Amino acid sequence: MVTVYGDSVSGNCYKIQLLAALLAIPMKWVEVNILNGDTQTPEFLEKNPFGKIPILETSTGDIISESNAILHYLADQHNITGKDPLTKAKVLQWQFFEQYSHEPYIAVARFINLYLGLPADRLEEYQQKQEGGNRALASMDLALTTSPYLVGDELTLADVSLYAYTHVADQGGFDLNRYPAILAWINRIESLPNYQPMQCGTESKS
Template sequence: MKIYGDSQSGNCYKIQLVTSFLKIPYDWVELNIKNGETQTDSFLKLNPNGKIPILVLDDGKVIAESNAILHFLAEGSFLLPKDTYLKAKVLEWQFFEQYSHEPYIAVARFIQHYLGIPEERREEYNSKQKGGHKALKVMEQQLEKTPFFVGDKITIADISLFAYTHVADQGGFDLSNYPHILSWIKRIQSMELFYPMKFV
């Protein structure tokens, strides 16, 4: 199978991390978001929404949206609970990641890390800080109770949240006030088969 992504993107990194943990082989197709490589006719035929990552299976079927890809790849593995309640809790945290976490922490990182905080986006960048810290506080409260987001074992909920959280400093977020998040980051980084994010 092929995975189309940008190595600098947290949403794409999620897929690299889950495939590493599960020892899933794949071909990586690097695309540059800033250069418009997700807006070409050939890519839009694969994903009309023009976003990465996407997973293209050997039979040509395509799956878009990072968390949907995680569910597909993790089905039947240790990263996705079989219990329906726990599986719902995984989804709960992944919806949280997409609606309450990523729009603030990932966008602030994009503005700072990719764009260098241009003056015309400074106000937007500053506005992302409040929402980002609100999400981090929710995460800190949970990790004070459990080592991972859905109990004692890592799941794809952790992978979803880890991707942008462990590079939150690139968006101006100081994690020193979140000791349980920092411990959780180290816990994941110390796991066998951990795959580090590549920086350019």
Template sequence: MRIYGDKRSGNCYKLELLLSLLGKSCEWVDVDILKGETRTSAFLEKSPNGKIPILELDDGRVLSESNAIMHYLASNTPLLPSTPYTYAQVLQWQFFEQYSHEPYIAVARYINLYLGLPDDKRAEFESKQAGGYRALEVMEKQLKQTPFLIGDTLSLADISLFAYTHVAHEGGFDLSAYPAIRNWIGLVKEQQGFVAMQ
């Protein structure tokens, strides 16, 4: 298998972290979005949406969307619960990550880290702060009740949300008011096989 991605991207890091936690390896192909490498005809042939990460299987089939790839890689492992309700809880948090968390925290980080917070993007950067803090409040409320997002053990839900949350400060978010999130970040980092974002 082969992953095309950028290891600074939270959506790509999810896969790197998951594979490491599972003790699996995969060939990695670096893709630079700022150089237009996701818009080449060769890349678009693999992924018409022109986004990373993508997973290319040995038989040439391709999966896109980080959370879908995570489900494929974690199939039949303890990181993906098998009971209908807990499985749905994982999906609930992953949908939350894509619709209520990533559009604010990840986009603010992209503007600041990748683009260098140019003047013409400052208003957009600032507009992301309120939504990002709302997402953090939702996580904090849950993590005050359970050490991980769906209970006492790590799941794909945690990996999906850890990716951008633990570097939220790079998007201008201050986690000092979120002790449960900070504790959870520490718990994830203590997991056997944990690998830091490059």
């Protein structure tokens, strides 16, 4: 059994929980509080010198960091990674999109609001994230008008990666009612067998 260290409120960490639930992958979860400095302790830094979560520790003590890399490790024996080279490339395309065009806006805005309580000295940064976040959501919404999932007719890691922060984007100030195809996609994922909701932090913080 693998051990995963993460924060259940974090979208990047929730990806791992969701995938493990959907594929019935056994996993030991160790909760880590980043605001309390848990990722900066000598014990944690020995596992990951970058001081970031999530990290996965194998039964042999090997460490894997970066959420999307962990997803691929866990799903390597499942079709969810893509059945052919083209599908796999499209899955990776969306995962790179998530890391570079989606998360820097939606996840950061959510962090400023949900974790930090929207302090005055971060308000301008929070507002600046709205344009980029809505641009990312619009791109997803357009893609989802042509297929039920981001890469065709079946769930892939692309959906798991992007669902995590998208379904709680309202916590970063984004109005998902503007994106009906995304809302339908969210409902589709939440109707899957073994779906596991985010354990905490799912209520918007005003």
